[in-house]
Amino acid sequence: MATIPRTEPAGAAPSGPSAEPLPDFGGVDVAGLxxxxxxAVLGEVAALLxxxxxxxDDAVAYYEDGPEKLLH
Structure with a gap:
């Protein structure tokens, strides 16, 4: 059996986190959406939210949820 050399390009190294901040979607009217x-999918996600x-008033964020915990 002959060995066929691989011709596809080598995979790129995984990228790290972006320095660009994520957009703020805090003002989205989920009920209106x-x-x-x-x-179908967006409607289900909005209904679940x-x-x-x-x-x-029920929103809670924990310190452990912050990105700086991943960087240490």
């Missing part, structure tokens, strides 16, 4: 979207997060 859920009411007017006809996209609304069902599991009934008000802004």
């Amino acid at each position: 859920a009411a007017r979207t006809d996209h 609304l069902r599991n997060w009934p008000s802004a």
